[in-house]
Amino acid sequence: MLPYTPEQGTLADIASHRLAHSIVTGELAQGQKLNEAELAERFGMGRGPLREALRHLEGMRLVKRIPNAGARVVVLDRKTLSDLYAVREALEGMACRIAATQLTDAEIDQLRKLLDSHEKQIKKQGGKVYAQSEGDLDFHYQIARGSRNQMLMDLLGGEQYQLLRMCRYRTSRNAERTGPALQQHRQIVEALAQRDGELAEMLMRRHIHGAWLSISEMIDKEEAV
Amino acid sequence: MLPYTPEQGTLADIASHRLAHSIVTGELAQGQKLNEAELAERFGMGRGPLREALRHLEGMRLVKRIPNAGARVVVLDRKTLSDLYAVREALEGMACRIAATQLTDAEIDQLRKLLDSHEKQIKKQGGKVYAQSEGDLDFHYQIARGSRNQMLMDLLGGEQYQLLRMCRYRTSRNAERTGPALQQHRQIVEALAQRDGELAEMLMRRHIHGAWLSISEMIDKEEAV
DNA sequence: TTTTTCCATATTGTCGACAATCGGAGTTGA
DNA sequence: TCAACTCCGATTGTCGACAATATGGAAAAA
Numbered sequence: 001m002l003p004y005t006p007e008q009g010t011l012a013d014i015a016s017h018r019l020a021h022s023i024v025t026g027e028l029a030q031g032q033k034l035n036e037a038e039l040a041e042r043f044g045m046g047r048g049p050l051r052e053a054l055r056h057l058e059g060m061r062l063v064k065r066i067p068n069a070g071a072r073v074v075v076l077d078r079k080t081l082s083d084l085y086a087v088r089e090a091l092e093g094m095a096c097r098i099a100a101t102q103l104t105d106a107e108i109d110q111l112r113k114l115l116d117s118h119e120k121q122i123k124k125q126g127g128k129v130y131a132q133s134e135g136d137l138d139f140h141y142q143i144a145r146g147s148r149n150q151m152l153m154d155l156l157g158g159e160q161y162q163l164l165r166m167c168r169y170r171t172s173r174n175a176e177r178t179g180p181a182l183q184q185h186r187q188i189v190e191a192l193a194q195r196d197g198e199l200a201e202m203l204m205r206r207h208i209h210g211a212w213l214s215i216s217e218m219i220d221k222e223e224a225v
Numbered sequence: 226m227l228p229y230t231p232e233q234g235t236l237a238d239i240a241s242h243r244l245a246h247s248i249v250t251g252e253l254a255q256g257q258k259l260n261e262a263e264l265a266e267r268f269g270m271g272r273g274p275l276r277e278a279l280r281h282l283e284g285m286r287l288v289k290r291i292p293n294a295g296a297r298v299v300v301l302d303r304k305t306l307s308d309l310y311a312v313r314e315a316l317e318g319m320a321c322r323i324a325a326t327q328l329t330d331a332e333i334d335q336l337r338k339l340l341d342s343h344e345k346q347i348k349k350q351g352g353k354v355y356a357q358s359e360g361d362l363d364f365h366y367q368i369a370r371g372s373r374n375q376m377l378m379d380l381l382g383g384e385q386y387q388l389l390r391m392c393r394y395r396t397s398r399n400a401e402r403t404g405p406a407l408q409q410h411r412q413i414v415e416a417l418a419q420r421d422g423e424l425a426e427m428l429m430r431r432h433i434h435g436a437w438l439s440i441s442e443m444i445d446k447e448e449a450v
Numbered sequence: 451t452t453t454t455t456c457c458a459t460a461t462t463g464t465c466g467a468c469a470a471t472c473g474g475a476g477t478t479g480a
Numbered sequence: 481t482c483a484a485c486t487c488c489g490a491t492t493g494t495c496g497a498c499a500a501t502a503t504g505g506a507a508a509a510a
Binding site: 047048069 | 496500501503
């Protein structure tokens, strides 16, 4: 689960993490009703902590709650994803521009190594994009960290954008884009290395916009069926 | 409490709203410990709903919770506010640019009327900036709505940016900036009316940047004491 | 057959009590 | 005097039971 410690602390925290994971991976389908008693028993805890976890996920926008009618997994329709990617374009572009002035040389080297390992993974297990997909998020998160802006890091890497990971799982089957994506990542890192914030921002925005186009296309195909 | 219905639904929702209000207005000081039993009694409810409310506020980043040690009101230090305003500049700039293409003529007229009423309020009760401050948020929220991007609206107008309102209460004592701010608002509306998204974005970014400079200065003075 | 009403059932909302954990006052020893 | 230890009160975490509300289906009326 990326930079988080998956299970420790209070039961509510554990439930929150497990639920988030189940939602992101699609184990719990979009729009599915979340029964408190059932989930509480499955996790081996009372309903109290589970309700707290649901409140937390509600704040994360992973579930939608209706008073007296329970909670359901959020539904990522086309409009929601479109909005998400538009916001992401602005925020990650901004992160890139700032990161160009803030990243240390060592951190930029680390980014290069990260991309090297991605390349190896892609060559080794061609179709299995999952690892790269997670790694990709890692790449984006590292750049967010480079902005030194805590709020940006929270929004992009923290709990907030689990929605994105959710979307990734849904669309990670298309291996087509991993090649160009890696290439674009490399371009971005080089722009960062040259401390060219404007270029880095532009490349990142283009990269994310391309990702959206790819996903949008995939949704069209799904809807056609 | 702006576009929200203050008190209805479950007790947890009520507690959440009341707590948020108390935090934003400064009734609950920054960093203050939040005692569950005490608050539950004050609100006339059990600790269960109150704990759920705290989880919700935690997701909103209005309180920070430490396992086994309770919840405290978040502390808005200089760095946090700086980060907040940087993100806001990017998001509201984006909202402005999109709104220029999406707002209806009627909505733009409404914005003009909103500013007219602000002007009246300023003239009538010179020093009392509170109303204008709330109205200012209203202005920004209307533009966010104009972007037709639900995620943007959630981030800028919804629960997320209560932090901003919190900051406003803290710094709303300086009436100096209300005049220029209103002028800038008018400029933005005219850019929107001319459907000039780029200009509108630029003006909005400048407006927010100016607000940050003003607040930053104020923090300096506070720290000097 | 269709629609409406009503009731049994399941699910959510709330509370009070108990267990686990933390923080601090007071004590003891060097 | 100061440090560390111990214990006690206070606070948080958790559970089970009960009340309030919604859901779905059966029965009755049109």
